[in-house]
Amino acid sequence: MNKETAIRVRIAPSPTGNLHVGTARAALYNELFAKHKNGSFIIRIEDTDKARSTPEYEQAILDGLRWLGISWSEGPDIGGEYAPYRQSERAGEHAKAVQQLLDAGKAYRCTCPPKEMTGGEVSVHACDCDNKGNTTGVIRLKVTPELISFTDIIRGEIKVHTNSFGGDFVIARDISDPLFHLAVVCDDEAMKISHVIRGEDHLHNTIKHILLQRALGYTQPMYAHLPLLLDEQRKKLSKRSGETNILAFRDMGFLPQAMLNYLALLGWNNGDDREYYTHKELASAFTLDRVQKSGAIFSLGKLSAMNKKYLSELSDADLLAWGLYHYNKKNILVNSETRLLYALKTELGRFASYDIEGIDLCEAMNWHDTGWMPELDTQKIVWKKSTPEATKDILKKLIAVLETIPDDSFTKPFLEENIMNWIDANAMGRGDTLWPMRYSLTGREQSPGPFEIASVIGKEDTLHRLTFAHGIL
């Protein structure tokens, strides 16, 4: 493909925090757009704010993207044809651009104190001081009164008059200290960015960027402004809205494919009822003209539902890896991975009922551990209208029956068939038997069924726990 017409998109996060869900979605849309069009997706780290940027955050952002499964073809970690991909390392180019504007008389230095110029009716040349022509001071772009318009791919024609924003705006603190607007425009030009796909909060910045592009003689990329992600109060999602760090969601138990799917559908759809997509399917279906115009509330409900579905579709290996990750995170020793896997499978349909935020899943599943013994409340061993005496008797008989079953027959179907038949044949009452059995095995009022539990923990642990329960009744 011709380089001049190649699709090249980017995200330009500033490393002043972890990967925000909003940034993640913008990254996803950019990546999907690039993949769909067979173009390139680039990551450029916008670290011109030296005071707040850190390498750790840069790492965290890339880690977050990798976790989601988003990939890029050029970036600070892997380099690329238009390196460097860290804005701070491109200061030379920025200085040249600033100098070019200064030389052309399109920008000037000014020692006006900050803030002074806002308020009242601002003229286009808001800086009216006598400090122009100085060799010190900040550098401002001259802005003339005119109507600037551009076509947004998602929103259509956007028109803003330059009178409506503060006038000549600062593009650099100094020749070697460029600010956001200048750096963005410079880097997008240098990196041959064809489409700028970013949040709607940049809508007004785009006007400034177009002004700069014109002053510098750059080509203007296409723009698409995405609807914002909102919190429950319908405000722009921010740190104060709650958790927004994408990796925090990993630690809450969410799967990357669920997060990716949810984020993709939050503001985009294919025009039909379909909601579940793989990453690949998203890439082939994604187009900007199906992106929503209005903001969307980021809420955990739907995400959790999607997560549950993805969890249920995991392979054994992936499910185990997921479980181990969370056990390790909590520093809980797992003495049998096989048992953990089986336990996870029995709990699969129940994940929704857990407090996903606290992952008390580990606690809810501690019954799976070899040698583990529950703390039992003697009151709770007894089912409804049954009595402690009757329950004790039932447990005794149950233990006797289970002792006759060989260890390798402790499977759910075998136990279920035999124990159920035994209960019915002796008219013992299912609840009167199964409740104490299950409660004695788990110490929990809510858990998977007794046969599943018994099949996971095996004969030895089953008998231990039932005998213990029988003993304390």
Next chain:
RNA sequence: GGCUCCAUCGUCUAAUGGCUAGGACGCUAGAUUUUCACUCUGGCAAUAGGGGUUCGAUUCCCCUUGGAGCUGCCA
């Protein structure tokens, strides 16, 4: 305040002039059931308001209202 964007169930959304406005999540009733959950079946729930254009508006236009974003020598 100024500028700009936006507007379908509680939420995410479908229907881009033409069926009783569809789906999903949630909520709810019931079935199943040893618990919770899962599953299955049913139900509640929306075109912000007012004008136009049209044979016909969720859809096109205008006004009102409402919400949001921006308004830094942050990005």
